[in-house]
Amino acid sequence: MNDNALIKVQDLKKHYGDVYALDGINIEINKGDVVFVVGPSGSGKSTFLRCLNRLEEPTSGSIYFEGTDITDKKSDINVHRQKMGMVFQQFNLFPHMTVMKNLILGPTKLQKVPKEQAIKEATALLERVGLADRANAYPNQLSGGQKQRIAIVRALCMKPDVMLFDEPTSALDPEMVNEVLEVMRELAKENMTMVVVTHEIAFAREIANRVIFMADGKIEEEAEVNEFFEKPKSERLKAFLDKVL
């Protein structure tokens, strides 16, 4: 096994009854990788991402995260999830808490970070995404783009080793997409390991170093970013790229 592999997925399968949402996924994700997962709707890319932190329970197969098989019932998934930040399409901020409380809930309750320190760290991150002035606002007072930036910061406050993005811009008005992509761009620059499920193909080209094309629950093609776009091998990927580019 590659020493650099942060996540290693072996023969991952997920069935819903007779339907194979995932049909034997094998992939290694290394530290610092920015992996984009693209593909047509229903290809299983969201299911794959959600299996990585077991929000979706795999039917079979193994997922090693930092050397531990997290599909093993004996491993404590809650501990590993603290190291895997997740950003959702629908933001899923906690509406009954202020922005700041959203941010420090995890660090203070799960990692026993003292409150003052958690606030300090959260404020620093808020400043970086340009939302320091909204610390005391409630989520419903924010725009979609602001909510998603806060959601990213909430995941970052846990100091994760990998960030999982599940279509982070799909629920946003077009004029707000860029402010979220900007934050992701920054993260990629800082060598954060990222796995991103998205329809923003142009954006994949810009910040990904590897791209995975999924179809029918399988990885149809996986390549380094330039090769992926310049020299696609499979016919399905060629057809897909023709349609979306």
Add this chain to the structure above:
Amino acid sequence: MDFLTKVYEFFISIVTNFSDAFYLNFIKDNRWKYLVNGLGVTLRVTLFAVLIGVAIGFVVAIIRSTHDKTGKLKILNFLANVYLTVIRGTPVVVQLLIIYFIIFGSVRIDKVFVAVIAFGINSGAYVAEIVRSGIMSIDPGQMEAGRSLGFNYIQTMFYIIVPQAFKNVLPALGNEFIVLLKETSVAGYIALEDLTKGGDIIRSQTYSAFFPLLTVALIYLAIVMFLSFLLKKLERRLRNNER
């Protein structure tokens, strides 16, 4: 002139009757104490029954909604269902009598305590269904977000789901408490001297029903209106947070 005199006499007679009746029902032999003591009992029973009801209700609601969402806790869910079916399927008076004469039948025990237990267990069943509907109404994304941070199921329930559910069901919960306050009026069945029983004792001593019973009704009404007012204020404050 004759007519005016009659009106005057009629008026005087009403006032005299009123003050006589008032004296008879409330002042004489310190009868007002039946109402004051009874009110104290009613409020004590309601308050502690509410606490027990909320405690039972939340636990049962969490068991039931966990089962609905994940399929786990089969045995606990079964027990919870039995509890809900029995409590909601039988009259509260019957439950009160059973608890007093059967369950605590062989021991001498404080009647207030029995009433608190009976009404608390009864109320718990209704609170449970109210809270469960609140929990089920929360977007599943909230649970996922909590779990994705590393909170376990119970922690996510505690920090994220239940606070939002509570806010959503507050009007229904408040209504349940008001219903409970009025329901305790059957505590007289085990000879507990609550507000209703107090009024009824006065009636049986003075043979006049009008004053004691209407006063009892007015006291209930006043408390209910006050509680409704408090609830509205609380609700408004919780809502303001989100705007």
